[in-house]
Amino acid sequence: MTIINSGGLNRRRFLQTTAATAMAASMPLGGALASTPKRGGHLRIGKAHGQTTDTHNPGTWENGFTIGMAFAIHGRLTEVLPDGSVGPELAESWEASPDAKTWRFNIRQGVTFHSGKPLTPEDVVASIAFHRGEDSTSAAGPIVAPIENISIDGNTVVFELSGGNADFPFILSDYHLTIHPAKGDSIDWQSADGCGSYILKDADFGVGCTMERNPNHWRDNVAWFDSIEMLALVDQNARTTALVSGDVNVVDRLDLKTVGLLARNQNINIHSVAGTQHFTFAMSTNQAPYDNNHVRQALKYAVNREEMVEKILFGYGSVGNDVPVGQGQQYYNTELEQKTFDPDKAKWHLKEAGMDSLEVSLSAADAAFAGAVDAGILFQASAKECGIDLKVVREPNDGYWSDVWMKKPFSAVYWSGRPVQDQMFSTAYTCGAAWNDSFWCNDRFEELLVAARAELDSTKREAMYFEIQDIVSNQGGVIIPMFANYVFGTSNAIGTPEKMASNWDMDGERWAERWWFA
Known part of the structure; x- marks a missing residue:
């Protein structure tokens, strides 16, 4: 993790006043980060997710707001x-x-x-x-x-x-x-009766929720805040302004264009953690023209990945290769040829698909990921050189995950990834999976995934995962141009561990348990 530092929210008042390479460990460059955890205080946090269609049903959770709430109020094995x-x-x-x-x-x-x-x-x-x-x-x-x-x-x-x-x-x-x-x-999921370290007091989905420490929790080395107020602040500017003004203590998914300016603020610490988070463009392979793999390959070669990392992530990330596996994960395929922007290959695949040109529409919104619309514009420009007319459709933020994702045939998506490959592939790539957002099915992939899951020999398992990644990269329905660091901001009043988890955003979304007021 890299830390850069240079220095109860009333919602009505809030609305009136607000219109990179990661390292394994970090040392604060200023502020009170490293300290002994202690009890007390009311944490106010602004999350880039949260919509009116969210519920307490655990089978439906799919954004940072519901995940953060789930980790605070519920327990897992x-x-x-x-x-x-x-x-x-x-x-x-x-x-x-x-x-x-x-x-x-x-x-x-x-x-x-x-x-x-x-x-x-x-x-x-x-x-x-x-x-x-x-x-x-x-x-x-x-x-x-x-x-x-x-x-x-x-x-x-x-x-x-x-x-x-x-x-x-x-x-x-x-x-x-x-x-x-x-x-x-x-x-009984409707009551939100959990056994986690915080008790949910109220929730207004799409707006926010409040939680209080569970005095009867089974472990005493977590949950340092007395209470927490979490707001759904999808608007990037509003979220950033809330942190700068002190209306909230923490925000996630910072605008990478302004991170340099925020770093000058002596009251703010900026954290950058490399992990499994990746940004994607999902194509519905059950609909034309995306049912043709040559079309999918043409679009993959039409992306300028390096440009996206530079202009969308501002260096806070790395180039992706159309597989949802981070370079630091076990069994990452180091032998897979890295796709690069190649108009000739894109045009060749179009020709193989029987096309001289291609017209498609890409749905995007900042709810998908910060800079998703801008990423679409960059994609539009590079695709034009490949004979592809790509129209970027700016969709509403609210309802993006219920009305656009997996509804529109080509859309921008973010994934936090999963700690192991089998979990990621099973969640989003197996045929018929609820979150298979490209509706992709491949018999050889299915066969290998089951075999790799059961294989206890590490060498054999690696070979299987190498082949799985090759299939997903070159036959799958998802374009993965970049892996993004988790970049979030805290006031310097917030204490954080020296090493943070990278399996989800903000310390594995365990911020409610692991952070404190310094």
Whole structure:
């Protein structure tokens, strides 16, 4: 992580007054970052996400607002630690059979929900089962699909999988797989009764929510703030102004064009963390012309990736190669040829598709990612040199994820990525997955993904993931031109750990638990 430093919100008042290479560890260049955590204070945070269509249903969570809230008020069986490893949360320990097909998770005792109800193995079974089944519409459906049976043995929950999965404890850290009270043959998600370190007091989706520390949480080394107010501030300028004016203490997804100016403010610390976040353009491969792989390849060669990293990310990121795997992740394909802007190759693929030219429309909004519309304009300019007339359609921010994403055939998207490849591919690339935003299906990919998941030999597993990435890059329906660092800002009154997690934005979205007032 790199830190650059040079120096209860009333919503009505707020609206009236507001119209890079990452390093493994960091040293503050100013301000009070490194200090001993202590209790107290009311945190005010502005998030770049949040829409009126959000709900408490864990199967539907898909943006930074709902993810941040979920990590604060709910618990999961496991968690990804700042060093990238997986650690225990509601599961105190676990063990696997030699073939990694059967996993036994010992449930932590003495944990209660905010309502006072004790956590039981039955709650765990019901919460995971909520995402399973042929009729499930949960975005977590694909990652729990390999679970064939869940049973209870005393205080232990036993998972039997269709095949071996060495990454299964990572899978259970997914933000969708929160543990809720069992209710009938399902779970009570409507009440937002969690067992996390903060209690939700109220939520007005699309506006904000307030939370208070859970005095009965099972661990005492987290949750330093007395209370938290999180606002959905999708507008980039409003979010930045709120941080500068002191109306909020923290904002995510800074405007990279103004980071240099913000760094001059002695009251602000800017953090840059490299991880798995990537920005994409998803093509609906079930619709013409994107059902033709030559068209998809032409569009991939029509992107000037280096220019996007320079002008959209301002160097806070790296070039992507149409695979959702970060260069620092295990089994990253180092032998895959890097795609570059190549008008000749783009035109060749168009010709192979039987076309002399191509006209397409790209939907984008800042809700997709900061600079998404500008990225589309850059794409438009480079594509023109390839015989492609690309029209950029600026879509509304509110409702982008419900009305545009996976509704319009070509759209800008952001992904935070996942800690392991199987989780990312299962969530967004397997045929029929709820979040397969290119509607892509490939038999060889499906075969390899299942085999790689069960393979315990590291050398064989690497070969499979190398081939999987080659297939996704050269046959898939998603253009991934760049990986973006997580760049966010805090007032210098906020204390943060020396090392932050990079599996999600803002310390793995565990800021509510891991940060404090310095």
